[in-house]
Amino acid sequence: MIKKSIWIYHLNTGGCNGCDIEIIDVLTPFHDAERLGVKLVGSPRHADVILLTGPITRQSMEKAINAITAAPDPKFIVAIGSCACGGGIWYDSYATVGGIEAFYKILRERGVKPPKVIYVPGCPPRPEAILHALAYFKGLASKKIKKRVFVEK
Amino acid sequence: MRILRLEEIENPELKEIYEEIVKRFGDGILRSELIAGNKLHLHVEKGFLRKVSSHIFDELGAFYCTTAGVDERPLGGGFRAYHIFSIDEKNLFIVVSAEASPSLPRLPSIANDVQGANWAEREVRDLLGIEFDGHPDPRRLVLPDDWPEGVYPLRKDFRYDLKEVPRVKKQYPMRRPEAEEYVMPIGPYHPALHEPEYFRLYVRGGRVVDAEYRGFGVFRGVEKVAEGRLTYTQIPFIAERICGICGFTHSSCYCEAIEEASGIEIPERAQYIRTIMLELERIESHLLWVGVACHLLGFDTGFMHCWRIREGVMDLCELISGNRKTYGMNLVGGVRRDITEKGREKALEYLAKMRKELREISEVVSGMSELTARIKDVGILSKADARKLSVVGPTARGSGLKRDVRVDHPYFAYGKVSFKIPVYSEGDVWARLMVRVEELFSSADIIEQALEGIPSGDLMAERIEIPVGVRGLGVTEAPRGENIHFLITGAENKIYRWKVRAPTYNNLPSVPIMLKDESLADAPIIIASIDPCFSCTDRMVIVDEKTGEERVLGAEEILRLARRGEIR
Numbered sequence: 001m002i003k004k005s006i007w008i009y010h011l012n013t014g015g016c017n018g019c020d021i022e023i024i025d026v027l028t029p030f031h032d033a034e035r036l037g038v039k040l041v042g043s044p045r046h047a048d049v050i051l052l053t054g055p056i057t058r059q060s061m062e063k064a065i066n067a068i069t070a071a072p073d074p075k076f077i078v079a080i081g082s083c084a085c086g087g088g089i090w091y092d093s094y095a096t097v098g099g100i101e102a103f104y105k106i107l108r109e110r111g112v113k114p115p116k117v118i119y120v121p122g123c124p125p126r127p128e129a130i131l132h133a134l135a136y137f138k139g140l141a142s143k144k145i146k147k148r149v150f151v152e153k
Numbered sequence: 154m155r156i157l158r159l160e161e162i163e164n165p166e167l168k169e170i171y172e173e174i175v176k177r178f179g180d181g182i183l184r185s186e187l188i189a190g191n192k193l194h195l196h197v198e199k200g201f202l203r204k205v206s207s208h209i210f211d212e213l214g215a216f217y218c219t220t221a222g223v224d225e226r227p228l229g230g231g232f233r234a235y236h237i238f239s240i241d242e243k244n245l246f247i248v249v250s251a252e253a254s255p256s257l258p259r260l261p262s263i264a265n266d267v268q269g270a271n272w273a274e275r276e277v278r279d280l281l282g283i284e285f286d287g288h289p290d291p292r293r294l295v296l297p298d299d300w301p302e303g304v305y306p307l308r309k310d311f312r313y314d315l316k317e318v319p320r321v322k323k324q325y326p327m328r329r330p331e332a333e334e335y336v337m338p339i340g341p342y343h344p345a346l347h348e349p350e351y352f353r354l355y356v357r358g359g360r361v362v363d364a365e366y367r368g369f370g371v372f373r374g375v376e377k378v379a380e381g382r383l384t385y386t387q388i389p390f391i392a393e394r395i396c397g398i399c400g401f402t403h404s405s406c407y408c409e410a411i412e413e414a415s416g417i418e419i420p421e422r423a424q425y426i427r428t429i430m431l432e433l434e435r436i437e438s439h440l441l442w443v444g445v446a447c448h449l450l451g452f453d454t455g456f457m458h459c460w461r462i463r464e465g466v467m468d469l470c471e472l473i474s475g476n477r478k479t480y481g482m483n484l485v486g487g488v489r490r491d492i493t494e495k496g497r498e499k500a501l502e503y504l505a506k507m508r509k510e511l512r513e514i515s516e517v518v519s520g521m522s523e524l525t526a527r528i529k530d531v532g533i534l535s536k537a538d539a540r541k542l543s544v545v546g547p548t549a550r551g552s553g554l555k556r557d558v559r560v561d562h563p564y565f566a567y568g569k570v571s572f573k574i575p576v577y578s579e580g581d582v583w584a585r586l587m588v589r590v591e592e593l594f595s596s597a598d599i600i601e602q603a604l605e606g607i608p609s610g611d612l613m614a615e616r617i618e619i620p621v622g623v624r625g626l627g628v629t630e631a632p633r634g635e636n637i638h639f640l641i642t643g644a645e646n647k648i649y650r651w652k653v654r655a656p657t658y659n660n661l662p663s664v665p666i667m668l669k670d671e672s673l674a675d676a677p678i679i680i681a682s683i684d685p686c687f688s689c690t691d692r693m694v695i696v697d698e699k700t701g702e703e704r705v706l707g708a709e710e711i712l713r714l715a716r717r718g719e720i721r
Contacts, residue, residue: 011342012342012348012349012371013349014348014349014370014371014372014373015348015371015397016371016394016395016396016397016400017348017396017397017398018394018397018398018400018478018479019397020348020397021397021398021441021478022477022478024460025460025464025467028456028457028460028461029457029460029461030460030461030464044342054371055373057297057370057371057372057373058297058299058300058372059296059297059298059349059369059370059372060341060349060370060371062299063341063342063349063370067342088394089378089390089391089394090373090374090378092313092314092316092378092382093313093314093373093374093377093378094306094311094312094313094314094315094316094318094374094377095297095306095372095373095374095377096373096374098316123394123479124397124477124478124479126477
């Protein structure tokens with residue numbers, strides 16, 4: 001999906017640090033994501049992939065939208081952890097938006113085209129799982145589940 | 154309700170303190186009770202709140218812990234604020250509370266006498282709408298900027314899952330820079346680690362003259378969710394997700410509070426297991442911090458080595474609990490998993506290896522004059538300031554305050570092990586680094602002793618009944634310092650009020666003091682030196698106020714400048 005080196009930007013939208021620390025763990029020599037050409041960058045303007053953690057709190061939402069719109073196209077989001085994937089334990093709290101789906105709804109309402117998203121569930125996901133997502137962008141690994149839609153009758 | 158009689162108090166030191174308080178403020182005390190033998194609750198008349206609080210803080214030498222606001226209207230009262238103080242050397246807690254009327258909630262502010270209460274009172278104002286008269290800085294603290302005035306989420310008539318609170322356009326009011334002053338924002342997003350937080354530094358010629366903080370980007374409404382949706386046995390799991398680094402200390406603290414409130418005796422083996430897990434967590438957290446500190450100082454080799462050593466403790470935790478983080482081992486009344494013989498062997502093996510490797514790396518770090526020169530005499534927090542703000546944990550111990558909950562208020566198996574508490578009086582970044590490095594060795598000592606002395610037996614208490622309407626106070630020593638959970642139990646297997654105070658809450662207000670008159674290049678390491686759950690390798694924006702010209706420094710550039718120890 002991405003031919004050149006993947007530059008990643010880490011966007012914490014209210015995560016508890018569990019996923020954030022595992023992301024750093026992926027970048028340190030033990031797991032060594034840099035061998036895949038992955039580089040952590042300090043600005044969303046340089047990023048190909050945004051690693052999003054946390055349930056998107058009300059306070060961080062506007063800032064998260066700014067960061068996502070600042071990233072150049074084509075861009076991808078990796079929703080890391082249960083919170084980012086679906087709001088996690090905070091899905092219905094008054095202080096959070098509640099996961100990437102609800103967040104994308106707000107983005108669409110505002111006329112921002114939401115980037116394609118890859119889900120990495122877990123609380124926190126293992127470093128290997130995050131590495132798997134990054135390897136997917138390089139075509140080294142395949143998706144583990146297919147999209148299925150269930151309709152209530 | 155009634156006033157406690159003197160004969161009812163067994164502890165002679167508490168008796169003396171209580172006698173003095175009754176003698177001086179007798180008329181103002183409406184109600185008093187003693188919980189768990191060492192926690193004195195005083196319900197005082199509004200007008201006496203300041204006097205009683207400053208008596209406890211100034212004359213009794215107590216430290217301020219936190220303030221919990223409670224909506225007691227459904228219980229037939231008004232709004233109540235509980236100010237919690239701890240007298241460390243005597244293992245006592247004094248909780249002073251006053252009630253505000255339900256129609257117009259107002260209370261006198263104690264923040265002028267007890268500086269540490271500044272934030273906590275602002276939080277109570279945000280969440281419950283109690284106005285504190287005479288508060289020095291009544292700005293918003295925890296709620297988002299776009300939250301409308303007059304909507305108070307912790308009131309009982311607010312639904313925890315109400316998402317349709319309207320968004321208002323409002324900016325958080327911050328001090329305008331004066332002439333010759335530059336504003337240097339740090340945040341809200343950081344390239345390397347952690348949370349959306351925002352520091353605003355006021356800079357004059359490369360020197361920091363003032364700093365302001367606007368954080369709480371991670372405010373997820375934990376307390377309300379727990380009150381609204383979760384049962385007693387589910388809360389340890391949400392408590393563990395308060396922090397992904399020191400989550401176990403939160404779930405332990407919650408369990409401690411509930412167990413104390415309902416008089417549950419947990420089996421000794423469970424106490425030892427909790428102690429061991431808490432210390433493993435401390436090792437993991439401190440190694441993380443030492444690594445990040447090395448990174449901020451430009452010593453990336455040290456960073457990588459610390460994280461390599463840390464990988465062993467993560468594997469060990471996975472072996473014991475089944476997960477690298479968020480262990481999910483605590484339940485009210487005990488623990489869910491045992492430490493097996495294999496876990497014990499692996500732990501001892503790891504600790505021996507960690508000691509050796511850590512000794513090597515700490516020798517390298519302390520021998521590098523270019524590194525120590527960057528942290529000695531930098532970011533000083535004096536003992537007096539530390540006491541005034543009631544800072545906790547390694548931040549306090551680096552400033553010469555010998556405070557450690559593990560010794561002052563022993564819990565779980567900490568009373569049965571012996572260990573060294575490092576205290577440094579310098580108060581600089583170096584002292585805080587050394588405290589943490591030495592604590593790593595103490596933690597290894599504790600785990601080894603606990604693994605040696607762990608008795609066999611059950612993991613869960615047999616009888617678990619939680620009465621309605623009792624108060625509990627749990628205190629643990631998190632890697633960053635004293636962690637406090639205050640709770641009131643409720644009906645239908647749910648909690649009525651749960652207040653969480655993490656250590657960084659007390660430590661962050663000390664950062665502006667540390668930053669004052671320091672070089673801008675040292676700001677990242679000073680902010681990180683309290684281990685504020687985030688490291689600060691940030692991008693910064695320099696705005697020239699006179700010309701309005703904006704210059705953005707990238708993370709790389711800032712790091713390069715910070716490492717060189719200068720800034721253009």
